[in-house]
Every structure is written in C-alpha cells, then in structure tokens.
Amino acid sequence: MKISKRSKIPEATITRLSVYSRYLKRLDKQMITTISSSEIAEGVGVSSAQVRKDLAYFGEFGTKGVGYNVNDLIRYLVKILGLNVDWNMLLVGAGNLGAALVTYHEFKDRGFYITGVFDNDVTKIGTKILDMEILSLDKMPDIIKKYNVRIGILAIPPQAAQAVADLFVKNGLEAILNFAPININVPKNIEVRNVDLSIMLETITFSLAGKK
C-alpha cells in the first residue's frame, strides 16, 4: 500500500490519530495487546471505516482477522505524530492563561516542555510561575538557542499578537500556537494553529439554536 505524502493528510485525520494514540496508551497500561479497528472505533467514538481509512494513509498496519498489535500501533502513531522526540516550546504572556499553560500537566505527559516564559510587563519580569522565571523578550534568542526551541505559544492580548508573532519568525521559530483571538500574518512556511475559544462555543450555539 502506498503511503500518502504528509501534506496531503487532512488535519482532521491527524487530530484523530492523536486521539487513537491516547486511547491505545490507556489499553497498553491495561495489558491489552491486540485490538480491532471496530474496538478502537468504539473506544473513541468514530466509525470503524474511519479508523481504517485514517490508518491507511500511512500504510498497512493490521493483520486481517487478527487486528492491530497495540504496542506496534502506538509506536507507529507516536512516530507519525513526531512524538518520538521531546518538543521544547516558549510562551509569551504570563497572565492567567500563561500560568494555566505552564501548569498544564498533559503537555509534559505528551513530551511538550515550556522552556521559557516571557512578558513585556516589567512588574512580572523576574517573578516566577512554578519554577519558571518570567523573562524579558530580549532573552528570547538565548532560550531558543539553548533549548533548540521550534514552537512559540502566544498567550497575549490580540493587539500585541502580530508584533510577537513577527518576533517569533525573526528568531527562527517554525510554529505558533496562537491563543489571541486575531488572525496573525506570517510566512507560509510557518505552521500556525489558532485556539479560538469563542469559535468553539459558536459550534455549540449553532447546534443549540437548532433545538429551541
């Protein structure tokens, strides 16, 4: 079976692979060694055809009539998702959201580490969130170099987002997780994911509005 080019894989498939890998890790902890696509499907709430289609993008995994080896499949998925290595990130914005991100345990569990926290508020610089000292923005190049950082997180008000995104790009970061509710403009080779909480709520209100 032909393996698809990375750029041709739908984002929704990647999201589901991420969900599958979590579920499989849970099974692995319970000493379950083999699983069928329909069992994965039931466990995560999608159709088994969808599971097979998602995995088929990356070649042939399972054995017909036997299913998937849980351990092998985890190893494949982790590699596909780039999680066979740790990822160092830096965070700009030491407000409530920034503090929530620094203390978000799930990041470390999946191999994501915040290795620098920055703010432009002089009353915050030098103080700490957990054991992370809040740094001024001019320390960014040092941290990027020291920890080989490729991902920047924007947890700042919208009016400051573009300037910091520009700074990320200038300093060689390759990806941005943006919590500011604004579109940032960056070169095409920079990966951007926007976490817009209002938009998520609007998919809810769309559904609720149809009910009453």
Next chain:
Amino acid sequence: MKISKRSKIPEATITRLSVYSRYLKRLDKQMITTISSSEIAEGVGVSSAQVRKDLAYFGEFGTKGVGYNVNDLIRYLVKILGLNVDWNMLLVGAGNLGAALVTYHEFKDRGFYITGVFDNDVTKIGTKILDMEILSLDKMPDIIKKYNVRIGILAIPPQAAQAVADLFVKNGLEAILNFAPININVPKNIEVRNVDLSIMLETITFSLAGKK
C-alpha cells in the same frame, strides 16, 4: 435553493462561518457595504469556492456580479450561529484556566457570559475572580435557573471531569465545553466540545516532523 438540515452541516463549515462573521464585522466597522466571495476568501485565507459552498448550505445570499451585502450577511450568519441572543454559561474550576476564561474579553464581545463560577475547594469558595464570587457546587441549580444557563464549562483536572459532567447533565445543561484532557461520557443529546491543547500541538509536530 434548498436549505440544508442543521445536523447535516459539517463542523468545519460552522467554524468557518464563525470566522467569516468576525471578518465581516471588521469590514462593517470600516463602512464597507458590499463584498464578493473571493474578497471574503482572501480576507480569511480559504478558497472562494469554499466560501460559496459554505454559504450555500443556508440558501442563496449574494447577488451574481454584485456580491454580498455585508450587513445582511452578518445578520444571517449571526442568526445561523445562534448569536442573535446572549448565552449564559457556568464555569466549574477556579484555577488559572478558570481565571483566564472569566477574564477572556472575546467571550463578552460575542455574547457569551459566564454567570457562575464554581469550585469544590473550600479555600476558594467565597473569594472572587474579578467581580465573580466563587460558589460551591450545590449552588449550581439556583444559578442555572436564575440565568437560564444552557452551557457548562469544565476547567478542572481530568479525574474530576466525569463527576462534574454528570452533575451538569443532572441539572439540565445541554452543552459542555470541556478543557479536561479526558473523554467524558454523556447522553447523546448533550453537545460536547473538547479543547485538548496537546492534540492541537500534535497537528503542529506532525507537520514539523515532516520537515527535519
């Protein structure tokens, strides 16, 4: 043109409608009155065929060769998304993330109001985030009734998420925005959206892993 059933509309379309509506509101503020699908497309970074397809789910909006009336289109989109009314929400979890959500201005701008903040930590109950007093969970039915709340936000550790989700369902909430990195089980008629930040990062690392 036939208008599609609400349940048949892809979630990705709803998300884009939400993005279009933001963009159009910005144009409206700049006194722009008419716009083509290709201008919307360029403004938000999708193809113009996609814009036309997304809007076509809801009937015929534009005038051929003239484009869309910005004001009319905003009004339609706002109604489709259920944003012609305000939505009261309650929040469980008064930690860093909870505080970030209470202070998230974008919610109010879009008509989302957090009308109750709850925690089970007795050292937090009675204290405030901004002007919101943190309440004990047994006050939930009163707040739901008083503010006609239909949406609950879970900003608590994963191990507590299912119990609070059950409480939401028992108290008649119809939708849950879940920040806990765990799948919650609720009846099928309850709308759930999971905000899993690691999964978003994994769509980034998937792309970066293909680059180096």
